[in-house]
Amino acid sequence: MPKKFFTVADFLRWYTRYDLKREGHAWVKTLRYYLPILVPTVIITISALIYIKPFPDQQTFLAIGQAGSGTDRIGKEFTNYFKGRGLTLTIENTSGLEAGLQKLDDTASKINASFVTSGTATGKDFPNLVSLGSVQIAPLWLFYRGETINADDPFEYYVNKKIGVGADGTVTNKIFTRLMELTNPGTGNRPNFQKLTHIDAAKQLRDGKLDAIFIVNSYDSEIVQSLLNDPSIKLMSFPLADAYVRKLPFLQKVVVPKASINIDAIRPATDITLLASSVNLLVQKDVHPAIQWAFLLASEDFYLTKDHFFNNGQKYPNYKDKTFPLSPIANRFYTSGQPELFNYLPIWLAALLENMWFIILAVFLVMLPIIYKVTGLRSFISQKFLWEHFWLLRFLEDELKGATTKHSIETIVSRLESLDSEVSSTWVEDKDMRHYYNLSRCISSTLSEAKKKLAQQSE
16 A cells, blocks of 8 residues: 555545556456346346335325315324325315215225225225224214103104205215114115205204204214204214114214213203214225325324313224224234334335335345355455466466467567556455565566567577
């Protein structure tokens, strides 16, 4: 080396000046040598990246049902959560959650995630969809006007009365039909079952055109809040709630405590027992793992940071409704909780590491010896070209011994001079420097001998 290096800057300066170009040429020669192996390796690596899909390149569209519904509120909270983590979520209002489910299952639709109410569909009918779990409860509200009604079976009580049962094909209508058939088999579609939107049904209830309306929606929805806070509207209790839950496991029992709606007016005047379903979040199977993690973490954040009227002792999100198979990503979430990586890394990177940790570990174990070999390539390159030059020198020495004509000796001299020039431009590793100078001296010695023999031929 030209001098002793005192700093990294000194080393880099001298290396750039003396060895960088030479080593670059050496690596170019090595890459050409390994080209048959390098090309398939690159192809396999690119294929693996395409399969793993480390970046969430797809757009995410979430169907959230009608504007003003409880799922509408959740969807907006999810949008803010995604935005804060560098992801984009577009929410799409539909005529109801049932419509959102149909769009989610339609391959021609851009919707790839949707809220779905338990009890309205099963995974058998939608094999391309998986569940991320339940994100909140959806109570079954039965509002009415007039005198207080005490009936063991509210559905039997209203079987012959005018009642709003939700628009055709909606979650409300499906669950009403299922509950009505449970205790009143063969009821079917009656003229007094008015298939109206929630807004129209509420208006007709207030106008006295309906005796009651049935709604499946969260406590926070605008329509439910407007009815709960209307003094002229009463809320029906379900005394047989436990029996309903036993018959239909997707349901659960919740209670509206006495005076919890308005403590000054003591509304309701007594505890009201309700039935409730749950709101599940479904996604298409091929939705990127990072997006699934974002949905799960957004659901947990929504539960932990917002006030919830019904505290039924359950944590959300959860996997209570098993009518749809659980996503593998969600299964890891419910089994192990949120990985620590998500506290420090962007969601896409944390999701990649979490989803591929076993592959990364396997690759690392395989790569250790490969890395060792690759680091040894520097020495291999240095030694390979040195020994190639040594072998060529030996060949030229043998040629020189057998050369008897002036022309053959001149040819050997020319090749020795070319070899000397090539060796002087060849990069060698520091530990092989002694071989470099040994080779250089041997070439000089052989060249001197060749020129002496050439001079003797000229005499």
